[in-house]
Amino acid sequence: MLLWAGQSVSEIGSMVSLVAIPIAAVTVLDASPLEMGVLYAVGRIPFLVVTLPAGAVIERVAKRPVMLWCSVGRALVTVSIPGAALLGSLSIAQLYAAAALNGLLMVFFEVAYHGYVPVLLERDQLLAGNSRIGASQAAAQAVGPSAGSGLTGLVGAAQAVAADAVSFAVSAVCLALIGMPEPKTAPAGPRMRAEIAEGMRFVLRHPVLRKTTACSATANLFVSIAVPLEMIFLLRVLDVSASRAGLLISLGGLGGVVGGAVAVLLGRWLGTARVIWLVPLVAGAAGFLVPAAQPGPAAVLAAVGWFGSMFAIVVYSVTQRSYRQSICPPELLTRMNASIRWLIWGALPLGGLVGGVLGNAIGIRQTLWISVAGLWAAFLWVFFSPLRGVRDVSALTEAGRPGR
Template sequence: MSLWRHRDFLVLWSGRTLSEVGDAVSLLAVPLLAVTVLDASAVEVGVLTATRMLAYLLISLPAGVWVDRIRKRRLMVACHLLRAALVATVAAGAWSGWVTMAHLWAVTLFSGVCTVLYETAHHSFLPAVVGPDRLLDANGKLATTYSVSQIAGYGAGGALVAALGVARTVGVDAVAYLLNAASLLLVRHREELPARPARRHFYAELTAGLSYVFRHPVLPRLVAASATLNFFSQMIFALAVLFLVRDLRLSEESVGVVLALTTLGGITGGLVSGRLARRVGTARIVWAAPLGLGWTALLVPLAQPGWGPAAYTAGMAGLGAFFAIYNAASISYRQRVCPPRLLGRMTASVRWVVFGVMPFGALGGGLLGDWLGVRPTLWIAAAGVWASGLWLYFSPLRRARDLADGVAERELIPSGGRHG
């Protein structure tokens, strides 16, 4: 049965889509608020992006233990309700004129805590809803609709900022979170409370996920590649609005249009990710995606006023396609090989590393942008994005075509062979 006929997946997908539209509106409006209303510097913008990601470093590991102990859906609903309240304070503060950079930093930090808990739970909840055989398809569809949501969010955000101003625009995100919380209550899948062991050892449970990841023959290289990619891509994202407004001299509405167009690559990548992985090979695609598409990030620092938005859009669209293809393959693999009882802790352990480097990337982008200039910093970041694929090229994945399908299996299928 197609996932488009799978009721619970459709409910989960539609709610997440609404939330991501609101996220995109907020990711455009909040930095614009900082740059255009509060006259934020490159360092302050870098700190703003860093605080959004700092929660991954602080609570990812304990989040995995908590998620494996409780019902995932209830936690996801609570996270959305809290995020709605936090974003609403920014809208109210911007509208009344008392918002400050410290306020924005605090809200993004606590919103990040909710995001960590929600996403860890979501990655553990999805396999139970769709089953292991549909994970690649489900993750590909989610990657595609994430990009569609960003187009809608950035496009609508740019139009709303031009029509209503940034103050009222930020409030759209709060509504989206409320709608997503409501949609999760419609999922029919009956989630059993995880079995409670006779004795619980928090530290042992916490380190079990890390131990599994770093003793696995493939996952350490995957983690290193993802961490490198996230570090350097955050340097680009942290400076994006600043670069478009001050270097390319675009209006607020034009910034929204450019950011919306850049997500076309993610849509394309999400649509073809499953088919491309099957044709190229599920092992090969993991290293071929960064090395084959990562170079497009070099188009970003090439952009100049006038024709520059086209180069910027093409470079970021290529990067979006790479993200969608790589993430669908790597996340699906992690979900399939990990035993269900460890899914939350495995996910949290991986995300603790690969997302934990992101605040340092964002902060480093802001500091280097202030010291070297925005454009030289973007050259460094673009080169780092492409080089992330080398971790996987010089690994056992290069000698394999496909990754093993079985949950209990850890070996790679040699090129040209099949698992018996």
């Protein structure tokens, strides 16, 4: 409960920054689409560079202290942004540096976090636990942007980021209060490179994990093309105010709240294997409404499109994450998660740079059309997988084949 509570508060704070930092970059620093793409990319480059070694390192140590000190570090890095603004020295270079450091700490936190959840929960509790986590993340995406735009209106965009620093401090306190002991950590293996390779082989040789990982990586690539441009799209193309921009993003985030709340029910009704491919292909098609939005009342189409996309992504994420946590041997869990995160997060900086370049070259709206088409098509990976041959993931063998 403490882990969930602390992370829920931290997620809300991060969503405040997700709105406030781009608003500051666009309205205060007059950032171009390319600069917005670079800002997004530098915060995600650590995912590509350090995720795999982080998995091997964290498997040897207790995970809770890693998460605690990462939260403390992210609080200090984040508070530097309003500090620089108060001194009148905020620059795009400052935002780049903060994004890179936050990204580095986030990698270690997330790898430890996804290895720590199965420590706290039994296998038959994973789907419900991940559903609660997914719903909390989506709730943060619904509440955080409105809070961020509201704080921006009250104290300014850069100063609003202080709320994120406070949320990281709350997360650190909650982690410090968890009293449940962790199992003994794995002894040092033969070589870090060999251990990393073992986790990667498990993912790439498993017929279902290979497909879900390819799906997630492709989806992340196309999502990250759009994310750096969303605030420019709202403020400059649709000509909405900063407060209305936050409201539209929040309304879109409600789709994830609903998805997290009904993921378990959908799994029982449709089957846990079917929801992984069926829900994204049906509900995810709503994403095509985003680039179709126009100035005026039709701007709400962007929120409707984000609602459908978030609903699909959260249902998919909760269900496939629970499946992979349940089938992986405990001694490989951290390295398996690190391998998957390296593959799917590694697409983020590339997508951000592509989005920035395309936004400058062909325009914001045209780039968003490319993004939503690629995101929807990403789920064809799981459509053409062993999942389509069964109703529930429990019908798959541990090797990912139908038959159990």
